[in-house]
Amino acid sequence: MAVVSGGTTLIDNGALDAGVPTGSLILLSTQTASASASISFTSDIDSTYDSYVFKFINIHPGTDWNNWFAFQASTNGGSSYGVTVTNTAFRPYHNEAGSQTGLNYLDSYDQAQSTAFIRLCEDTSSANADENLSGTIQIFNPSSTTFVKHYLGRSQTGISKVGQAYTVDWYGAGYFNTTSAINAFQFKMNSGNIDDGIIKMYGVK
Amino acid sequence: MGLISNGTTIFDNGSMASGFSDDLKFISKATASASLSVDITSGIDSTYKEYIFMFNNIHPSNDDITFHFQANASGGSGFNETITSTQFRATHGEDGSSASLDYLTGADQAQGTSYQLLAGSVGSDNDQGVSGYLHIFNPADTTFVKHFFGAFQSIAHSNRCNYQQVAGYFNTTSALDEFSFKFSSGTVDSGDIILFGVS
Numbered sequence: 001m002a003v004v005s006g007g008t009t010l011i012d013n014g015a016l017d018a019g020v021p022t023g024s025l026i027l028l029s030t031q032t033a034s035a036s037a038s039i040s041f042t043s044d045i046d047s048t049y050d051s052y053v054f055k056f057i058n059i060h061p062g063t064d065w066n067n068w069f070a071f072q073a074s075t076n077g078g079s080s081y082g083v084t085v086t087n088t089a090f091r092p093y094h095n096e097a098g099s100q101t102g103l104n105y106l107d108s109y110d111q112a113q114s115t116a117f118i119r120l121c122e123d124t125s126s127a128n129a130d131e132n133l134s135g136t137i138q139i140f141n142p143s144s145t146t147f148v149k150h151y152l153g154r155s156q157t158g159i160s161k162v163g164q165a166y167t168v169d170w171y172g173a174g175y176f177n178t179t180s181a182i183n184a185f186q187f188k189m190n191s192g193n194i195d196d197g198i199i200k201m202y203g204v205k
Numbered sequence: 206m207g208l209i210s211n212g213t214t215i216f217d218n219g220s221m222a223s224g225f226s227d228d229l230k231f232i233s234k235a236t237a238s239a240s241l242s243v244d245i246t247s248g249i250d251s252t253y254k255e256y257i258f259m260f261n262n263i264h265p266s267n268d269d270i271t272f273h274f275q276a277n278a279s280g281g282s283g284f285n286e287t288i289t290s291t292q293f294r295a296t297h298g299e300d301g302s303s304a305s306l307d308y309l310t311g312a313d314q315a316q317g318t319s320y321q322l323l324a325g326s327v328g329s330d331n332d333q334g335v336s337g338y339l340h341i342f343n344p345a346d347t348t349f350v351k352h353f354f355g356a357f358q359s360i361a362h363s364n365r366c367n368y369q370q371v372a373g374y375f376n377t378t379s380a381l382d383e384f385s386f387k388f389s390s391g392t393v394d395s396g397d398i399i400l401f402g403v404s
Contacts, residue, residue: 002210014211027228027404055403057254057342058349092291092308096376098315103293103308130376134255134342134352156342156352156372158289167289169354169372198254202228 063192087174267391290373
């Protein structure tokens with residue numbers, strides 16, 4: 001059934017007409033972690049949207065100490081995750097005691113043509129409920145078969161380390177150095193489970 | 206009544222189906238006019254896990270002042286929640302002078318309850334002021350602290366371009382449902398603060 005108003009087709013054949021204004025940020029999937037070893041997005045990543053945005057909210061690890069949240073991509077629908085990445089990372093930090101601040105490039109946390117999972121935060125831990133992170137990543141044109149795939153990310157983390165509580169504002173950016181289409185992403189802690197948290201995937205028109 | 210076209214539900218139960226509507230939801234727009242502060246006191250609850258404030262041409266009445274914000278917990282009194290935060294800035298003069306990138310130790314907080322600086326040294330000329338955005342994550346949560354981050358572009362009273370990045374957390378497990386924005390002195394002469402929820 002089509003819907004026509006004033007001679008103008010608004011809806012036909014299961015879709016809005018291209019001339020009907022719609023949203024530009026479209027929620028595609030929401031997944032909630034509950035002692036999850038990993039969370040994977042293996043569908044809806046194609047040429048429909050020019051970029052995809054992941055938002056991760058209150059990600060809380062299940063394992064203490066030297067633990068971080070990370071992601072990687074797949075070109076085979078999620079059968080494996082490990083696309084070659086070159087990236088940058090820097091972050092300001094500040095402790096609750098007010099005695100330590102800094103803004104540094106993190107040359108031990110970046111990657112140069114590596115297939116390892118990509119850090120999205122400073123170390124975090126499971127000890128307290130205020131040790132968790134929230135943030136976002138935007139992936140540009142993952143289905144391109146001509147260009148590499150750029151991403152931009154930022155996260156905000158509350159952590160405890162060496163007896164101090166810190167806030168850390170993490171910036172990461174880079175590219176998946178492949179001309180194969182990327183069609184799946186996976187998120188996990190480097191150790192143990194994702195105890196709690198929500199990850200949402202959006203398409204951006 | 207639903208509206209189904211070729212087997213695809215377009216509208217149902219008073220709403221457009223997922224995949225057709227925008228998931229960046231406009232909630233409110235506050236326009237300042239010689240306002241001592243712009244307080245957003247409604248529309249922030251558990252409906253969304255993320256809220257975004259957009260700041261368009263926030264212009265102060267006074268010169269060389271800071272633009273800043275605070276929150277109030279649900280059922281609380283006063284904008285005075287505990288914040289630990291970071292702040293850094295890239296800056297460049299209109300005359301090409303003194304470009305730098307620095308952590309700003311005077312603009313962060315360590316368990317402070319002051320208004321959190323978003324943009325500093327803002328000028329009041331008509332070619333000066335502040336624009337930017339601020340994300341707040343899961344403010345209605347009662348388990349975790351409340352993370353925020355934002356970016357602000359301002360023109361200083363000394364005709365410098367300042368790009369400031371702020372982030373941190375409200376160190377409370379109480380829900381936050383009110384936010385206040387103001388300058389360190391004088392009024393918010395003009396400008397819009399637009400609140401969005403992210404579905």
